[in-house]
Amino acid sequence: MRLLYSALSPFARKVRIVAHENGFTGAIVLETVAPFTDESLRATNPLSQVPVLILADGEILFDSSVICDHLDASGGAGLIPAAGRDRRQALTLQALADGMGSAAIAVVRERMRPADDQRPELIDRQLRAIIAGLDRLEAEGFSDSRFAIAEIAVAAQLAYFDARQVIDWRDGRPTLAAWFEAASRRESMVVTSVQLT
Numbered sequence: 001m002r003l004l005y006s007a008l009s010p011f012a013r014k015v016r017i018v019a020h021e022n023g024f025t026g027a028i029v030l031e032t033v034a035p036f037t038d039e040s041l042r043a044t045n046p047l048s049q050v051p052v053l054i055l056a057d058g059e060i061l062f063d064s065s066v067i068c069d070h071l072d073a074s075g076g077a078g079l080i081p082a083a084g085r086d087r088r089q090a091l092t093l094q095a096l097a098d099g100m101g102s103a104a105i106a107v108v109r110e111r112m113r114p115a116d117d118q119r120p121e122l123i124d125r126q127l128r129a130i131i132a133g134l135d136r137l138e139a140e141g142f143s144d145s146r147f148a149i150a151e152i153a154v155a156a157q158l159a160y161f162d163a164r165q166v167i168d169w170r171d172g173r174p175t176l177a178a179w180f181e182a183a184s185r186r187e188s189m190v191v192t193s194v195q196l197t
Contacts, residue, residue: 001028004044004052006035007194010101010160011064012051017152018068020188022075028053036109065094068149079148093140093150100133101157104166130167138173144182155183163194 001024005012019028033041035050044052045062053061053070061067072079081087103126110123142151158180161169170177183189 001056002031002054003028004031004033004041004054005050007032008160008163009035009050010104010156011049011098013159013192013194014064014153014156015051015053015067015071016192017156017188018071018077018079018149019075020191021079021147021152022071022077024071024075025191065091065098068094068152072149079152081148090148090150093137094153096133096136097150097153097157100130101160103127103129103133104157104160104164107166108164127167130161130169134167134169134173134176138176141175142179142183144179147183147186147188151183152188155180155189159184159189159193 003012003015003019005016016030019025033050035041035048039048041048041050041052044054044060047062049062051062051064051067053067055061061070069080081090107123107126107130110118110126137154142154147155158169158176161167184193
């Protein structure tokens with residue numbers, strides 16, 4: 001299998017964490033691409049987004065949730081509940097985390113523009129979405145004993161907030177901050193981390 005990814009992408013990191021938790025680390029060849037500038041990515045994903053997983057038979061999977069579903073079904077780690085309320089809740093929290101990640105990327109991209117070209121209303125709207133999501137996650141109260149798809153998605157996004165200095169998310173959220181500190185020590189989190197220089 002080949003994974004087209006960007007090291008800083010929280011969506012690609014989520015996939016890499018799921019792959020690690022399912023024992024696929026050595027079975028996946030990582031290929032770095034720049035989704036905002038590398039037009040060759042469109043040959044595998046018309047949206048020109050990462051991650052993209054290319055299976056051994058040439059089948060192409062994209063969107064991190066689709067890739068995670070495939071990896072977990074193949075690896076059998078049980079990170080995604082099979083059915084019912086548990087599945088719906090896990091996938092809903094994953095969608096919340098992914099939506100926060102999309103908002104964060106929009107903020108980062110906007111902040112990269114020259115100051116007089118930035119759109120403050122866009123940044124404000126995205127930050128309000130992130131804050132509302134963070135407040136929901138604080139109320140959720142994740143357990144240190146569980147690290148499945150919802151927790152993985154949240155951990156990947158929180159790490160991205162830190163790496164890109166999107167928002168000081170720990171302020172007023174002690175439960176979420178303590179959970180993230182513990183989750184960050186998991187092997188799958190450590191081996192997929194990226195240090196900015």
